[in-house]
Amino acid sequence: MQNLIKQRFYKVIPHQVDFCSLRYLEERSEKLLVRKNVAEPPLSRHDVGVMLTVIDKGGLGYAATSDLSESGLREAMRRAQLWAKREKTVIDFSKVAMPQERGSYQSVLEKPWNSLSIADKLDLLHSESAQCYLNDKIVDWQTSLWFLQTEQLYLTHEGGEIRQSHQYLIPEIRVIANQGVNTQYRTFSESTYGRQGGLEILDHTGFVGKGQQLAEEALQLLAAPNCPSECMDIMLAPDQMILQIHESIGHPLELDRILGDERNYAGTSFVTLDMFGTYQYGSPLLNVTFDPTLPEQLASYGFDDEGLPAEKTYIIREGVLKTPLGGVMSQARTGLSGVANARAMSWNRPPIDRMANLNVEQGNSTLDEMIASIERGIFMKTNLSWSIDDSRNKFQFGCEWGQLIEKGELTQVVKNPNYRGISATFWRNLKKVGNQETFEVLGVPYCGKGEPNQIIRVGHASPVCLFTDVDVFGGV
Amino acid sequence: MQDYFYALADFMDKQLQDDEVYLCELTAEQSEFVRFNQGHIRQPGSVEQRYLEIDLIKKQCCVTGQLALSGSMHTDHERVATLFSELRDKLQHLQDDPYLFYATEVHSTESIGTNQLPAEALTEIVSSVQAHDFVGIYASGGIFTGFANSLGQRNWHSSYNFNLDWSFYHSKDKAVKSAYAGCHWETLIFQDKITQALAQLEILKRKPHTITPGPYRVYLSPTALYEILQLLSWDGFGLKAQRTKASALLKMLETPAQHLHSSVTLTENTAQGIAPAFQSEGFIRPAQVPLISQGVYDSALVSPRSAKEYGVKTNGANDEETPLSFDLAAGDFQKADILKTLDTGIYINNLWYLNYSDRAACRMTGMTRFATFWVEKGEIVAPLNVMRFDETLYNILGDKLIALTKEREFIIETDTYEKRSTGSARLPGALVEDFSFTL
Numbered sequence: 001m002q003n004l005i006k007q008r009f010y011k012v013i014p015h016q017v018d019f020c021s022l023r024y025l026e027e028r029s030e031k032l033l034v035r036k037n038v039a040e041p042p043l044s045r046h047d048v049g050v051m052l053t054v055i056d057k058g059g060l061g062y063a064a065t066s067d068l069s070e071s072g073l074r075e076a077m078r079r080a081q082l083w084a085k086r087e088k089t090v091i092d093f094s095k096v097a098m099p100q101e102r103g104s105y106q107s108v109l110e111k112p113w114n115s116l117s118i119a120d121k122l123d124l125l126h127s128e129s130a131q132c133y134l135n136d137k138i139v140d141w142q143t144s145l146w147f148l149q150t151e152q153l154y155l156t157h158e159g160g161e162i163r164q165s166h167q168y169l170i171p172e173i174r175v176i177a178n179q180g181v182n183t184q185y186r187t188f189s190e191s192t193y194g195r196q197g198g199l200e201i202l203d204h205t206g207f208v209g210k211g212q213q214l215a216e217e218a219l220q221l222l223a224a225p226n227c228p229s230e231c232m233d234i235m236l237a238p239d240q241m242i243l244q245i246h247e248s249i250g251h252p253l254e255l256d257r258i259l260g261d262e263r264n265y266a267g268t269s270f271v272t273l274d275m276f277g278t279y280q281y282g283s284p285l286l287n288v289t290f291d292p293t294l295p296e297q298l299a300s301y302g303f304d305d306e307g308l309p310a311e312k313t314y315i316i317r318e319g320v321l322k323t324p325l326g327g328v329m330s331q332a333r334t335g336l337s338g339v340a341n342a343r344a345m346s347w348n349r350p351p352i353d354r355m356a357n358l359n360v361e362q363g364n365s366t367l368d369e370m371i372a373s374i375e376r377g378i379f380m381k382t383n384l385s386w387s388i389d390d391s392r393n394k395f396q397f398g399c400e401w402g403q404l405i406e407k408g409e410l411t412q413v414v415k416n417p418n419y420r421g422i423s424a425t426f427w428r429n430l431k432k433v434g435n436q437e438t439f440e441v442l443g444v445p446y447c448g449k450g451e452p453n454q455i456i457r458v459g460h461a462s463p464v465c466l467f468t469d470v471d472v473f474g475g476v
Numbered sequence: 477m478q479d480y481f482y483a484l485a486d487f488m489d490k491q492l493q494d495d496e497v498y499l500c501e502l503t504a505e506q507s508e509f510v511r512f513n514q515g516h517i518r519q520p521g522s523v524e525q526r527y528l529e530i531d532l533i534k535k536q537c538c539v540t541g542q543l544a545l546s547g548s549m550h551t552d553h554e555r556v557a558t559l560f561s562e563l564r565d566k567l568q569h570l571q572d573d574p575y576l577f578y579a580t581e582v583h584s585t586e587s588i589g590t591n592q593l594p595a596e597a598l599t600e601i602v603s604s605v606q607a608h609d610f611v612g613i614y615a616s617g618g619i620f621t622g623f624a625n626s627l628g629q630r631n632w633h634s635s636y637n638f639n640l641d642w643s644f645y646h647s648k649d650k651a652v653k654s655a656y657a658g659c660h661w662e663t664l665i666f667q668d669k670i671t672q673a674l675a676q677l678e679i680l681k682r683k684p685h686t687i688t689p690g691p692y693r694v695y696l697s698p699t700a701l702y703e704i705l706q707l708l709s710w711d712g713f714g715l716k717a718q719r720t721k722a723s724a725l726l727k728m729l730e731t732p733a734q735h736l737h738s739s740v741t742l743t744e745n746t747a748q749g750i751a752p753a754f755q756s757e758g759f760i761r762p763a764q765v766p767l768i769s770q771g772v773y774d775s776a777l778v779s780p781r782s783a784k785e786y787g788v789k790t791n792g793a794n795d796e797e798t799p800l801s802f803d804l805a806a807g808d809f810q811k812a813d814i815l816k817t818l819d820t821g822i823y824i825n826n827l828w829y830l831n832y833s834d835r836a837a838c839r840m841t842g843m844t845r846f847a848t849f850w851v852e853k854g855e856i857v858a859p860l861n862v863m864r865f866d867e868t869l870y871n872i873l874g875d876k877l878i879a880l881t882k883e884r885e886f887i888i889e890t891d892t893y894e895k896r897s898t899g900s901a902r903l904p905g906a907l908v909e910d911f912s913f914t915l
Contacts, residue, residue: 394843
């Protein structure tokens, strides 16, 4: 199909435009879900379409269609040209040097999705589901596998040609325990454990056996006291760190937010263009990278959706803000160097600045050393609630699991743990960064942003991290 | 589009074997999206998309497939036939689904929108805003939803609307947010909204006021209240969430004495909304479903699957059991008296990024955003620097609710994730005592 699309694209390229491109995306997915030991109808999805983009005489326009015939592409090209004729644009787009790269990228795969039959995969989910029910206080539980496969082709009028192929597996186990007006959750969440690859991800993430563990922990939470309210040290597990990185480093550093594109919806940023190179974002222990090179991570790729090659880049080094998250367009608008992060959720949405993989690099503290260093604190894991202001400064996050740390030891489990703070000061209170043994590669499949709205897959990897003087509180 | 879908349904009728049944839903749109920043065009474009979802059912087994249609009948016949074959292969491996439930009585309906969209709203928008720091999106075009099944039911719903969702910025995070949505563009209405927003923008030029955390009397505009109801709609009103104890209304469900203020009557009002009155298993939604009546929990939204699982009747809810057409009954408080009654407090036009601090207690947090004002002695004094609140619903619309306004606003959802939303809400504003700010 891709070669046919290529032939048709070259037939419909208009004369005398400054730039035009075609972005083809085909996505196949399948989701299997067993809830309370009953399999729900399997859901498969096959999506395919193209977006044509034209830059001409300073204007830019796009048109997206699922009609892949030559006439369909021709009509879309005509509409994109009409949009490009619109005046009063934010910049002269003709001055942007659009990439014209050639290359390819493919996910690394060990066990293909289809190496197990649908019956075997459902058996696996049934088996894990059966482990979740421990007693009548476990009121709901479900297990699921979500597989996705994408094929992308990006062509430019001057011969740029990029082919990329990705496969993802996103597993989930979710358990709810209840007693009266007390409900507690434990999840091995699809918002956390998605990776590139195939069924080997189940082994790598410890999926099997997780159901019973989560159910036991949910029951522990049900019997636990509320998290106390006080200012204390807080140690965050990787499955909460990803949210902290995402909301209070990732979004504020997206160049399109800093440029104001998102102010009507996703918001602006407390970060300004003059901060790059000098601003002390966090303590000297903080090192953050844009890293598309970890093959298993959710947003690893060779090129972004405007054809820019992706490479590992330090965003924050030893606490100092270095590089913004901005693709070709944002780099042209600001004069700053950025990264290859212009990405679109599908063929029917235009690329905008996104996070891709944004990771906190590992430090050298062991978990035991971190715990032993805490006089009074709390260990929190698994994000449950998240809220942050539109400048990405005042945040409040909640976790499923809390465990107090007293005089250097993990002690009482507590329920409903929350904490709040301000991004600009929170990262400067980073006291210890865990070593490789505490480091996990995780990912979030649902990052929302943009007008029109887009959801996209992003990756975050992090060790366990320790912060001082954080405002912690519990439930009602 | 309707003829195309029905012709495709006729083709699907012929694909069935033995005692198979199919259900299918079309969701399609022809949209124009024009994005603005600083009064100029940032990203303009068109999207034409058509998705078909097919449930293939044999006895008590079901499998679902979604595909993108091309719009060419020959190509789409091939795609649909291939999908049927793939679904049939999977059916062999499935066990009976005890909760499979779909409409077996035929209720065909038709609601056809008229295209009165303006040919050239964009020129007027650009000329009206280019001198200002204007940011937002203009979305317009046709939205089409169809249902068909092999029992002969056919349903169609089409609408053509526009939604201009924008903000005027003064500086940093100080802005006025507004929206103009409808089916027929009227210059006078648009210009009036521009004028009103620019007037509020003048207030934002004053030195901003910062408050210390604590309880304050507040006015929540209908738009701000909508943010609260949207959070509640996430697992709040569905039967599954209620039976699995995940509902944020858990305390109301488990504790009969726990209720909201008697002036709170909340309804899923399909008859007055803009969403289709049918759903993907072929059930027709009732005109109204009372969710909360005079402060007391009334009924849940029940999807066909939950109906079968819990042995109750469905009321045509979607799979997620979320409201699509919120209706909060008007109060008796005059909008003109808001500032006077607020006396000293906060006028909140918008809330943002709500989530739960303690879901079981329906305690929620979120931020003020856009034009939120500090009021003293019944006068707007200054814009307020953003604040985080943390408060329970049982205070906001319960013990601490002073009044709901007599006037209501009709809000058309601006959500465009995957497709343009057909959600809406008709809401009053709310005057609330001791609303807690924390950061």
